[in-house]
Amino acid sequence: MEPTHDDTAPDVPLIGDHEADNRHASSLLLSSSGNAFTWVLTISACVSGLLFGYDTGVISGTLVSIGTDLSSRELTNLDKGLITSCTSFFALVASPISGVLADRVGRKHVILFADGLFTLGALWQAFTSSVWGMILGRSIVGLAIGGASMIVPLYISELAPGHLRGRLVTVSLLFITGGQVIAYVVGWAFSGTRGGWRWMVGLGAVPAIAQLVMLTLMPETPRYLARVQKEAEARAVLSKVYRGMVPDTTGIVEDIILAIRKELLAEEEAHVQLKSSESRSALMPPVLHSLLFHPPHARALMITCTLQGLQQLCGFNSLMYFSATIFQRLHFSSPTLIALSVAGSNFLFTLAAFSLIDRIGRRRILLRTIPIMVVSLLLCAVAFSYVPKASEDQLDAPTSKTELPADSRLPAVGILCALLLYVSTYAVGLGPVPWQQSELFPLSVRSLGSSIATATNWGCNTIVGLTFLPMMELLTPKWTFACYAAVCVAGWVVIYHIYPETMGLGLEEVADLLKTGWGVRESMERLRILKSRRLN
Numbered sequence: 001m002e003p004t005h006d007d008t009a010p011d012v013p014l015i016g017d018h019e020a021d022n023r024h025a026s027s028l029l030l031s032s033s034g035n036a037f038t039w040v041l042t043i044s045a046c047v048s049g050l051l052f053g054y055d056t057g058v059i060s061g062t063l064v065s066i067g068t069d070l071s072s073r074e075l076t077n078l079d080k081g082l083i084t085s086c087t088s089f090f091a092l093v094a095s096p097i098s099g100v101l102a103d104r105v106g107r108k109h110v111i112l113f114a115d116g117l118f119t120l121g122a123l124w125q126a127f128t129s130s131v132w133g134m135i136l137g138r139s140i141v142g143l144a145i146g147g148a149s150m151i152v153p154l155y156i157s158e159l160a161p162g163h164l165r166g167r168l169v170t171v172s173l174l175f176i177t178g179g180q181v182i183a184y185v186v187g188w189a190f191s192g193t194r195g196g197w198r199w200m201v202g203l204g205a206v207p208a209i210a211q212l213v214m215l216t217l218m219p220e221t222p223r224y225l226a227r228v229q230k231e232a233e234a235r236a237v238l239s240k241v242y243r244g245m246v247p248d249t250t251g252i253v254e255d256i257i258l259a260i261r262k263e264l265l266a267e268e269e270a271h272v273q274l275k276s277s278e279s280r281s282a283l284m285p286p287v288l289h290s291l292l293f294h295p296p297h298a299r300a301l302m303i304t305c306t307l308q309g310l311q312q313l314c315g316f317n318s319l320m321y322f323s324a325t326i327f328q329r330l331h332f333s334s335p336t337l338i339a340l341s342v343a344g345s346n347f348l349f350t351l352a353a354f355s356l357i358d359r360i361g362r363r364r365i366l367l368r369t370i371p372i373m374v375v376s377l378l379l380c381a382v383a384f385s386y387v388p389k390a391s392e393d394q395l396d397a398p399t400s401k402t403e404l405p406a407d408s409r410l411p412a413v414g415i416l417c418a419l420l421l422y423v424s425t426y427a428v429g430l431g432p433v434p435w436q437q438s439e440l441f442p443l444s445v446r447s448l449g450s451s452i453a454t455a456t457n458w459g460c461n462t463i464v465g466l467t468f469l470p471m472m473e474l475l476t477p478k479w480t481f482a483c484y485a486a487v488c489v490a491g492w493v494v495i496y497h498i499y500p501e502t503m504g505l506g507l508e509e510v511a512d513l514l515k516t517g518w519g520v521r522e523s524m525e526r527l528r529i530l531k532s533r534r535l536n
């Protein structure tokens with residue numbers, strides 16, 4: 001790749017080459033951790049992440065508390081399966097739609113729609129009296145989650161200064177995993193109250209309504225504004241984002257506007273070429289065609305879908321949904337509390353990701369953490385093979401509250417430790433890194449690309465949710481976890497070959513990396529130069 005900077009200038013994203021002045025501004029910018037405006041907007045957007053986490057986490061507690069409250073009968077396994085999987089299925093349906101909407105009506109309006117659906121879904125579930133009513137409520141919430149999970153990282157990455165982008169997007173992961181912890185705690189708190197599950201699901205409306213109010217103060221992202229020819233407004237937002245971080249924001253703002261214009265122009269030319277190419281199908285929308293057939297776009301799509309697919313197919317959410325069941329069947333005396341430790345570790349180690357993602361880099365974090373996930377999954381598989389057959393059989397049998405039998409105590413504790421190691425390393429790497437997806441797409445295909453990657457996430461999430469228990473039964477727990485380990489090994493190899501390091505680059509520079517290839521070598525070379533400059 002041709003270097004885009006003078007080699008002696010600090011490799012700072014979004015900064016042009018006005019030499020000395022800019023170099024000074026660059027170092028000031030790099031040392032800045034953002035201003036109040038950027039943080040307030042990030043946190044306001046992240047409320048949707050909280051709802052995503054809360055609504056995915058709350059279902060395990062809800063299912064065990066409903067009793068005969070719906071349709072005046074106990075829930076069957078089919079009811080439970082439908083209530084759980086309709087949410088991820090409708091999230092899968094909503095993500096591509098919200099991608100198209102984000103380009104048509106703007107990023108902010110997608111957050112607004114999602115909030116409306118979160119509120120409606122929460123209240124619908126709280127007041128429903130039938131199983132089908134509950135399924136409908138969960139489906140509405142699924143639509144909201146699909147939209148929110150695609151738009152929040154996109155909104156933040158289009159707003160964030162390049163050197164903080166990874167960290168700010170990771171804040172949304174803190175809200176997601178925090179939301180899951182809150183859901184577990186709320187589930188535990190209301191578990192003894194009659195009809196308490198109505199509160200569990202209904203409480204989801206509160207943050208959604210709060211965010212509806214915050215939205216009145218949130219601006220559109222500067223990239224969207226520039227795209228729809230509202231450059232003056234884009235400039236105003238950008239200068240607020242950089243205010244206080246450098247003495248004069250004009251230079252940075254103009255550089256970014258210029259970079260966006262250049263990117264849009266290059267993309268326009270690529271579109272024109274594609275339109276006239278023979279391969280173009282009259283039926284396919286031009287943006288989709290460009291995403292699939294323009295090599296740099298197709299590469300970005302391949303990377304993001306691989307990461308999102310791997311994030312789910314490594315089996316993590318089987319723990320999110322079924323860890324209490326696993327621990328109950330291994331005869332732990334307080335399975336819900338132990339399940340809470342899984343959600344708690346996920347949250348705590350996402351905090352570690354927050355501090356590492358813009359220091360170590362996305363690619364390197366993944367290459368280092370996935371091997372530990374493989375080891376912990378294999379340890380878990382080995383520990384399962386020591387669980388006496390009788391106890392293992394019970395993994396799919398009705399639950400019992402008997403004490404941990406002496407001969408399964410050690411393997412059960414081994415399984416718990418291995419799973420905690422697995423969750424912690426997942427939370428540092430595979431949990432947050434795939435959500436950095438928006439940065440890999442240039443502006444013209446960013447929202448459609450992000451939405452397809454998000455749909456991949458929800459598709460694979462649904463697959464894991466539906467297959468985990470049958471796999472435990474048909475393959476045995478040992479081979480189920482070994483399968484997840486094999487998926488991680490395959491994922492590591494693919495990541496090694498195709499995922500460039502994007503840490504510290506401006507959004508417009510990331511797109512450059514994928515122009516002629518996967519950009520892995522170039523990105524590592526840039527990182528090496530950046531590091532040696534920082535040391536000097």
Ligand SMILES: O[C@H]1[C@H](O)[C@@H](O)[C@H](O)[C@@H](O)[C@H]1O
Binds near residue numbers: 173177180457
């Ligand atoms: O990144 C998030 C996070 O790791 C959550 O804990 C998990 O439940 C989601 O599926 C995932 O997308």
